[in-house]
Every structure is written in structure tokens, then in C-alpha cells.
Amino acid sequence: MKRVVITGVGAITPIGNDVKTMWDSILAGKHGISEIDRFDVSDIEVKLAAMVKDFDPSSVVDKKEQRRTDLYCQYALCAADQALRDCGSDLKDLDPFRVGVIVGSGIGGIQTFEEEHTKFEQKGSKRVSVFFIPMLISNMAAGMISIRTGFKGVNFAPVTACATSSHAVGEAFRQIKHGYLDACVTGGAEASVTKFAVAGFHNMGALCTSADPDRASIPFDKERCGFVMGEGSGILILEELEHAKARGAHIYAEIVGYGATGDAYHITSPSPEGDAAAKAMQLAFEEGGFTAADVDYINAHGTSTPINERYETNAVKKALGDHAAKTPVSSTKSMTGHMLGAAGAVEAIITALALENGVIPQTLGYKVPDEDCDLDCVPEGPRKADIKVALSNSLGFGGHNATLCLKKYED
Numbered sequence: 001m002k003r004v005v006i007t008g009v010g011a012i013t014p015i016g017n018d019v020k021t022m023w024d025s026i027l028a029g030k031h032g033i034s035e036i037d038r039f040d041v042s043d044i045e046v047k048l049a050a051m052v053k054d055f056d057p058s059s060v061v062d063k064k065e066q067r068r069t070d071l072y073c074q075y076a077l078c079a080a081d082q083a084l085r086d087c088g089s090d091l092k093d094l095d096p097f098r099v100g101v102i103v104g105s106g107i108g109g110i111q112t113f114e115e116e117h118t119k120f121e122q123k124g125s126k127r128v129s130v131f132f133i134p135m136l137i138s139n140m141a142a143g144m145i146s147i148r149t150g151f152k153g154v155n156f157a158p159v160t161a162c163a164t165s166s167h168a169v170g171e172a173f174r175q176i177k178h179g180y181l182d183a184c185v186t187g188g189a190e191a192s193v194t195k196f197a198v199a200g201f202h203n204m205g206a207l208c209t210s211a212d213p214d215r216a217s218i219p220f221d222k223e224r225c226g227f228v229m230g231e232g233s234g235i236l237i238l239e240e241l242e243h244a245k246a247r248g249a250h251i252y253a254e255i256v257g258y259g260a261t262g263d264a265y266h267i268t269s270p271s272p273e274g275d276a277a278a279k280a281m282q283l284a285f286e287e288g289g290f291t292a293a294d295v296d297y298i299n300a301h302g303t304s305t306p307i308n309e310r311y312e313t314n315a316v317k318k319a320l321g322d323h324a325a326k327t328p329v330s331s332t333k334s335m336t337g338h339m340l341g342a343a344g345a346v347e348a349i350i351t352a353l354a355l356e357n358g359v360i361p362q363t364l365g366y367k368v369p370d371e372d373c374d375l376d377c378v379p380e381g382p383r384k385a386d387i388k389v390a391l392s393n394s395l396g397f398g399g400h401n402a403t404l405c406l407k408k409y410e411d
Contacts, residue, residue, distance in 0.1 A: 004176045004256075005409060007249040008087025008237030009349045010079035012189075014050035014230050015335050018082060022336075022346075023353050026361050027382050031335040033213040033228055039195040045209045046202045048216050049193045050230035050337025068131045069144070070109030075233035075342070076141035076189035077148065083185065084149070087237040089247055091151070091183050100153035100184040101146045102172045103235065104164040106341025106396070107192050108138035114196040138341075141189050141233075153181050159341075162301070163396030164188045165234060166344030170258035170402055172238050182240050187345035189233035198229060204268065208304065217338070219302035219331035219363055220309045220377045222370035227303040230337030234345030236352075251409045253352035257290075259283030263399030269307055270395050274315030277401045281319035281391055284405035288389070292320040295327055296387035297360050299351045301395045302331025303338050310372045312395065328385070330378040334364035344394040348404055351392045355408040360385050 009019050014032025016022035032050045057074045060081045112135040119127045139157035158167040165188025172186035201207050208226035210216045217228040259280035265271040317324045359382050366379035392404045
């Protein structure tokens with residue numbers, strides 16, 4: 001079995017369009033939630049979103065290609081470019097069939113769908129773009145990253161709603177661990193802050209309707225009322241350890257475990273008992289050779305919905321037993337909002353940085369304790385701690401659970 005390490009990271013997020021800016025925002029307790037200014041919200045109760053700001057893809061995606069790609073794909077291409085530059089290698093010394101691309105999107109090109117359907121209704125079928133389908137489909141980010149880089153290994157796009165990019169990273173980890181790849185570009189992207197998508201999520205009762213950005217995404221807080229729509233991309237370069245060491249790569253953290261389960265319960269609600277989510281956590285830390293008592297931190301799914309944190313708390317307690325009361329569990333969605341298919345990858349990057357820097361991110365905005373969520377939610381601010389083993393949880397609509405186990409890198 002090969003050891004798998006993170007050697008490059010890239011991020012386009014509501015709290016920064018690169019990893020350093022994002023991490024500085026995490027340390028400063030700065031969220032990216034603001035009033036929606038992209039479309040008229042006068043007829044929708046939802047007024048807030050966590051939007052990417054000042055995004056300019058032109059250094060990576062030229063004007064012609066911008067017209068032929070959905071925004072989610074542009075986010076992914078820019079984050080991938082950052083990650084590859086960060087890793088310090090183009091990986092061209094490797095057989096291109098030994099370098100993969102596993103990048104997903106929970107929804108895909110919904111902005112394109114909205115725009116092209118409007119054209120179809122107003123101007124007829126002949127006006128639908130010839131690029132509509134390739135701009136729409138959720139696998140195109142993976143495809144375009146491969147086209148750009150020339151990497152010809154395993155290439156696919158998981159689609160598991162909010163768990164998408166945690167599954168992507170987990171599957172990339174397994175491909176390298178078991179010897180099918182030497183390196184992989186992996187993660188996820190989403191661009192669903194559109195009127196159509198917001199209306200859909202709101203009508204099912206999922207979104208926060210608060211008008212106060214500071215009290216909108218408040219995971220584990222008793223007054224939480226729904227998630228805040230986020231967007232962006234997180235991309236990681238995973239690499240087989242010996243290859244990374246041979247080229248002198250900077251190693252952020254090691255991925256040592258991956259758990260994936262299904263609730264078999266409901267199309268949108270997590271299972272109240274949390275059995276399957278707990279099993280995903282257990283599978284992840286046990287694959288890494290650890291016990292519940294070894295887990296030093298959990299980056300929770302923590303969406304700020306009334307049921308998620310209650311059920312995720314149950315899952316954490318089942319997975320960790322008596323150790324749950326001693327384990328810090330925070331949700332960085334309090335700052336990024338819920339980036340849907342990009343969330344897991346961004347949170348994996350944050351978890352890796354937490355391990356590397358010895359800092360546990362806070363749950364921003366937490367004020368009112370909830371007796372049903374009686375975990376250590378790190379409300380006071382970033383916490384210095386010598387953490388060595390951490391989990392990152394993602395739970396998707398449909399009952400899809402994914403947990404990554406990361407370890408502080410030691411040779």
C-alpha cells in the first residue's frame with residue numbers, strides 16, 4: 001500500500017480567491033456572506049448568499065473559452081491552476097496514464113441551464129447554444145482539467161450532492177494507495193447562486209431567510225434556520241509519498257483513511273440515528289490505523305440547518321463514544337457558507353492547514369447553545385492545539401456520507 005500526501009492546494013471561495021486569503025479569513029473569523037446582488041430577490045424571501053467576489057478567470061480561461069464554459073467549470077480550472085502551481089511540478093515526469101483527474105460538481109452548470117432555457121422559451125429552439133450540453137454537464141470540469149494538463153489516467157466526476165468532492169478526494173486517495181495512480185488532481189466546484197437554484201432550495205425549506213449576515217450561517221447554534229448558499233471550488237493535488245519526497249515537494253498533510261456509506265433513509269434528511277454517518281467516520285479513522293481516542297478534531301458537515309447538526313451530533317457520539325465530549329468539532333461553513341459540491345474539498349484543504357499549523361478553526365457566529373448539539377463547537381475563536389489526526393465530514397442529499405481522515409505529516 002502506498003502512502004498518499006497532499007502537495008498542492010487551490011481554492012476559489014467566498015472568503016478568498018486563493019488558499020492564503022481563505023486561510024487568513026478563517027484565522028480572522030471573517031465570513032463571506034452578503035446580500036445577493038446578482039439578480040432581483042424582491043420576490044424571494046432569501047436575501048443572502050456566500051458569493052465569490054472579484055473573480056477574474058482571464059489569466060487561466062481566455063474570453064473565448066469563458067463563453068463556452070459554465071462558471072462552475074471556470075472556478076475549477078482556476079483552482080486547479082493554483083493547485084498545480086502550488087505543488088511545484090507539472091508532474092510531466094510521470095506517465096500521463098498514471099496521473100488522474102477526479103473532480104465533481106453536485107449540480108453542474110445550472111446557470112447555463114437557466115440562461116439557455118430562458119432563450120428557448122423566449123426565442124425558440126434554434127437559439128439554444130451549441131455549447132449548452134457541454135457547459136451543463138457535471139463532468140466537464142474534470143474533462144477540461146485533463147485536456148489542459150494532458151493527464152490521461154482515471155478521469156471521472158462523482159455526483160453526490162453536498163458530499164461530492166469528499167467522495168472525489170476519497171476515491172483519488174484510494175487510486176493512489178492501491179497503486180493505480182501516482183498522482184491525482186481532485187476536488188469539486190459549484191456555481192449555483194442563481195435565482196432558479198435559490199428558489200428551488202428555498203421552496204424545499206433548506207435555506208436561511210435571515211437578513212443579518214452575521215446570524216445567517218450559524219452551525220450548532222439553537223437559532224440556526226437553514227443553510228446559506230455558497231459557491232466556488234477546492235482542488236487538491238494528491239501524490240504518492242515517495243515521488244513527492246524525491247522531488248522535494250512541500251507536504252501539507254497525509255490522507256490515511258476514507259469512509260463512504262449510505263443512510264438508506266430519505267431523499268434530503270440525514271438519518272436521525274446517524275448510524276451510517278458514524279460508520280463512515282469509523283471506517284475512515286480505522287483505515288488510518290487509529291481509534292476514536294486518537295481523533296483530535298472534526299471538521300463537521302455543519303450546514304446550519306435545524307436537523308443536520310442534531311443528527312450529525314448523534315453520529316459523532318456513536319463514532320467516538322466517550323471521546324466525543326473531548327473532541328473539538330467545528331463547522332467552517334459558518335464562514336464559507338455551504339459550497340455544495342465544492343464544500344468537501346475546501347474543508348479538506350482547511351483541515352490539512354489546521355493540522356499543519358496547529359490551529360483548530362472556530363464555528364463563527366455561535367452564540368446560543370443547543371442542548372441537542374452538546375459538542376465542543378469551538379465558539380471562542382481559532383484554537384491553538386497540537387492536533388495530529390482529524391476527520392472531515394460530508395453528508396449529501398440522498399443519504400450519501402463521506403469522511404476523510406487526515407494526519408499531520410511525519411516522515
